[in-house]
Amino acid sequence: MPGRHTAENLAATLNEAVDAWRMTGKVVACVHDNASNIVAANIPERVDWVSVACFAHTFQLAINDAFKLFVYKVISAAGKLVCHFNHSTIAWKALEGKQEQIQLPKHKLIQSCKTRWNSVFDMFERLLEQRWAVTAVLSDRTVTKLQDARILEIQGRILGNNGWS
Incomplete structure (x- = not known):
């Protein structure tokens, strides 16, 4: 959508699309995320349908809020570890070699x-x-410097134990 994504512009674009598709009076609801602009675009003063917040999006927001506690630290540490292997050719090749060696x-x-x-x-x-x-x-x-290994090892930084569970 060109232009700013204000509530007014979004409502106008939605109404124009409904008119262009010859669906005026036939649209019952608009399912959308929880962004304030789209919520404000779907109020009765701007549109002729019911505003419905997407359950999956709302659920995702709730999950992300829960993850912000301790779990987020673990997720973040695991993400950094994965990122290391996905962005380092040397680490990825070494991982492939170890996978083959231990038949994974x-x-x-x-x-x-x-x-x-x-x-x-x-x-x-x-x-x-x-x-x-x-x-x-x-x-x-020969693959991972001690300093990098200390940063990437999840158990030592986050889990506080001597191994993977």
């Missing part, structure tokens, strides 16, 4: 995405699957 599937690590709540699960599931190969690469000083 040659799977890439999965980066979580804030807007996809299940991606956090996918990231941790893959890290759990690959934990021994990841640990081996982090322990290999």
